[in-house]
Amino acid sequence: MSSPTLTDKVAKLICQDILSGELKPNQKLVVAELKEKYQVGASPVREALIQLSWIKYITLEPQKGCWVSPVSKSELYDLYESLRIISSVLLEKSIENGSESWELEILTEFHKLSRFKFQGDSFNWTEWEERQHAFYHSLIKGCLSKNMLNFVDDITRQIKRYRHIALNNQPNSFEDLFDLELHEKIMKLTLDKDIKGAKQLLDDYLERMRSEIEPTVKSIEIA
Known part of the structure; x- marks a missing residue:
């Protein structure tokens, strides 16, 4: 060994x-x-x-x-559909059960995300991705379900490969998704315990991300 x-x-x-x-x-x-x-x-x-x-x-x-591993439009859809469903459930559970420490962690991770510096062509995608993941993970962490959070991590890891494939082929395709105001809105709705509003905004964001990746995956399938 x-x-x-x-x-x-x-x-x-x-x-x-x-x-x-x-x-x-x-x-x-x-x-x-x-x-x-x-x-x-x-x-x-x-x-x-x-x-x-x-x-x-x-x-x-x-x-x-x-x-x-190959990529496919059907798998991409399945991954995002799974992520949207489980994220919605866990966000609702977190809002219902989240503690003060959970709220503080959300604020902390958003602060770290908001401090990220965009530097044009030298944009550090890896650092942004890590900070964004930590922020979204904090939103659903209040659900207190280790198994379901592990499931989210597994789906997110698979989606990461798809997202990087899209970035490698279309480096500027995600520019409109680096939207701190949107992330702040999701945070505020969550902390205000607006379950419907927070779930809808998070779901919309995930669907936008999927739609940005799909054209690249489709072109690879056709090639």
Whole structure:
């Protein structure tokens, strides 16, 4: 067995190359080539590929090999439909049951998001994405359901791959979604315990995000 630390490192490198577009959907992955690329042995590469198959970034087929997982319009729709439904339920539960510490965490994460600096061509998408995820996670964290939050994390992780594919093909496609005023409105509706208003605005935002990604996924399917 290889070192877990080395396996995790290789998995992270492969994941980064998938998100950056260097490794593309449906691309076959050969262990010998990955060994040379990342300068490691075969064992950590194989174990890393298994790890990434658990989060559905890699597709493994016994006796046939492995590929970067394909993308499809139907899967994109299913992922966002699932996220919209579960987010709506958890947001409502959070508003109903959330504590003062939950409210404080929302305010804290929004403050961090609002402090993000947009710098034109040097825009740090990764940092924005991390801050935005932390903010949206704080909104539903008050539901007090670890299993459902883990389910949201799983869906979000899969959507992240789709979003990066769209960004790699259309770098400016998400500019109108960096809307702090919208995020602030969602926060205020949540803290005001306006369940209907908060759920509707969050749902609208998720649907807008899906619609921005869909054209790129459709073009990949046709190609």
